[in-house]
Amino acid sequence: MNTKQSFAIKGDICFCKMKDQWTTMKNAYAVCETGISQGVFAQLPEQYAHFPVYDFTGKLIIPGLVDLHMHAPQYAFRGMGMDLELMDWLGQQTFPEEAKYADLSYADKAYTIFADNIKHSATSHACLFATQHRAATELLMDRMEQTGMISFVGKVNMDREAPDNLRESSAEASAQETLRWLYEIAGKYQRTKPILTPRFIPSCTPELLAKLQIIQQEYKLPVQSHLSENTGEIAFVHELCPDARFYGDAYDAYGLFGRQHPKEHTYPAIMAHCVHSTEEEIKLLRDNGVFVAHCPASNTNLSSGIAPIRRYLENHMHVGLGSDIAGGHTESILRAVCDAVQVSKLYWRLVDNGAVPLTFCEAFYLATKGGGAFFGSVGSLERGYDFSAVVLDDSSLRHPFALTIPQRLERAAYSALDAYGICAKFVSGTLLFDRTHSK
Amino acid sequence: MNTKQSFAIKGDICFCKMKDQWTTMKNAYAVCETGISQGVFAQLPEQYAHFPVYDFTGKLIIPGLVDLHMHAPQYAFRGMGMDLELMDWLGQQTFPEEAKYADLSYADKAYTIFADNIKHSATSHACLFATQHRAATELLMDRMEQTGMISFVGKVNMDREAPDNLRESSAEASAQETLRWLYEIAGKYQRTKPILTPRFIPSCTPELLAKLQIIQQEYKLPVQSHLSENTGEIAFVHELCPDARFYGDAYDAYGLFGRQHPKEHTYPAIMAHCVHSTEEEIKLLRDNGVFVAHCPASNTNLSSGIAPIRRYLENHMHVGLGSDIAGGHTESILRAVCDAVQVSKLYWRLVDNGAVPLTFCEAFYLATKGGGAFFGSVGSLERGYDFSAVVLDDSSLRHPFALTIPQRLERAAYSALDAYGICAKFVSGTLLFDRTHSK
Structure with a gap:
């Protein structure tokens, strides 16, 4: 194999x-x-x-299609109970399920199903969030390697604003587990790589972000996270980070938002959603070469809104598609292609009639070369x-x-x-x- | 059988x-x-x-699921070439395909595929538009009867604003063909019934509508048509019918909009879309017991907008779902259930945050008992x-x-x-x- x-x-x-x-x-x-x-x-x-x-x-x-954003542990509840908005959905649906991955036998059962299904999907390359559990993350990497797909997998970091059974006990503990994870998987896989994964700003203290910055620079890791998905989430970020000029700035302050210095090459970052990004945030996304993971099904299911993808394309930004399992209900990136076209039409009709809807061909490009560029010459x-x-x-x-x-x-x-x-x-x-x- | x-x-x-x-x-x-x-x-x-x-x-x-609105002859191009708005899509995609049904051998080939696929779908009851061609409409009814499903099928009436090869030569010719159709199928089927089908106001002269009113009263036929789908279409209706107070009024003036007089029972009407209905139109839809065929995929694909279904439900109106093949891309009414939920979330987020999104259960009700009520005790x-x-x-x-x-x-x-x-x-x-x- x-x-x-x-x-x-x-x-x-x-x-x-x-x-x-x-x-x-x-x-x-x-x-x-x-x-x-x-x-x-x-x-x-x-x-x-x-x-x-x-x-x-x-x-x-x-x-092969490219999925820039999905949560492997959420696959177990895909397509179910979708009557909640983001912050309630996290608390009532997502966190209780993710807590189960402390149990390796549950993780094995769930990740085996996940890996088998994603193997038989049209996706060849994927960027995955695991949970904060190191052992289960390594198990997921084992399973992904066995599929033969190419993937980045991230042990999640979260040391605040989560239930006790899911929050790491301190920034230091989170960083230490991350380092141990990187040590244990070093050289172990041909097709499965680690990616630094602060869950999102509300889940990460400044202390943790500072420690992740050091790890990122040491290991030259790419970064994946969430950005400007939901208005409630954004308001919460402003409350938590009064010094940040905008949501993305809170990542950028710690070098976790793509290229920090134009002349210095670093690994890129993926930010999922970017539904409500401000002008300043869009400029930084572009200047830093951040990949926008457009997740149209998820943004619809969680009532987040519609990302202005035409605008991002006109700005020559990096854009790929994400299934966002399980805010998104299916791992099908062909479905995401159709969804991207469809929501762009509603965006044109309901939000901005200057934003020409995406064609099927353009959306297919996003699902292949658009997201593929994150992996190199892919798509x-x-x-x-x-x-x-x-x-x-x-x-x-x-x-x-x-x-x-x-x-x-x-x-x-x-x-x-x-x-x-x-x-x-x-x-x-x-x-x-x-x-x-x-x- | x-x-x-x-x-x-x-x-x-x-x-x-x-x-x-x-x-x-x-x-x-x-x-x-x-x-x-x-x-x-x-x-x-x-x-x-x-x-x-x-x-x-x-x-x-x-x-079994109920599809209140679909166009059988458009099944041949479902899920293709969806980069056009309604009026252009009609001219460039729909009308050229529908013209082919003058050829019975083509109609046989296409309708055989259609009937076989719809037979194996989750739909048990359906309301179908055919084309204006009498012979092909009868062939479609034969094929539908063979499936064992319950359906209403309509020979389309259109005597203006269509290409020469698709427009009937006069109101009189259209009415005569309709009468001949009704004569030829009388008593022929157990599960397949006729429904009067003026395509939409732009396609029907006042003379034709007056003749259809007489036929409707004589044969006690239900009626199906389109209503307030697209802003360009609505503007065109106002231009064509300066006396109509609103789009639906142009049907109602000829008794083709459900119950005319509260005490007089008539067969009901189905109006597809109702995306941009005005207050007055909504009142008449409700008072006349008109069934709204909500076609969320089509309204998205053709960039028409999102129908305010929560509003209609709060008004205790009749609402069912329609695939609207081929403005809609699939005959799956289970997909329409999901689409109805999804667009209601975007409507809530982008248009009216007083309109609570539909739950999956509510949308499933629309796909069963909601639309089923058109057929009697169904769903x-x-x-x-x-x-x-x-x-x-x-x-x-x-x-x-x-x-x-x-x-x-x-x-x-x-x-x-x-x-x-x-x-x-x-x-x-x-x-x-x-x-x-x-x-």
């Missing part, structure tokens, strides 16, 4: 090199050489003639990209006239085909499963 | 007698006697002991209701802790389980299919 192989896959190929343009080829070959895409060809070139070919003729082939079948691909069998979606490949993909996404029609997945040059040829 | 039988089905039963309350029973029996529900029982009562029992132990059993497994039920196998949705039946149903809906997990359907006392026992 997890070795980078050489092969070609044949089918009806569809991906986006640019935000607003499809690249499609029917009955074509996508070639992978030791894990790296060699590009897409109408005929298999001579130099690859000795590669094994997986024949998916008639099926759709797309790049495309262009030459030089890390080779990840998903094969969709859309033959069950019958139609009375011929469709183009983008039409088929759009229909597949809007029809939730990925809930049952994924027949194979390759990640970083490794076959994860192939239901077509194993029958 | 289509005979009303006596039997019981066993499983985990879930339905709503009231808008905000689940009725659930695990490992229970729903009993059907010659097509009529006898209620739900923990043990099979003695008097039904001789009935055959379909055993769906462990599976979810819900009432419940209570005693006396027309017996329709759908069996969902949610065993593929694994979870690490025990779930209640409503939690399972909510998860199934949000997880698009009905795209692949429907294992049996009964409509009005007839088994349509049973994948569990036919294996």
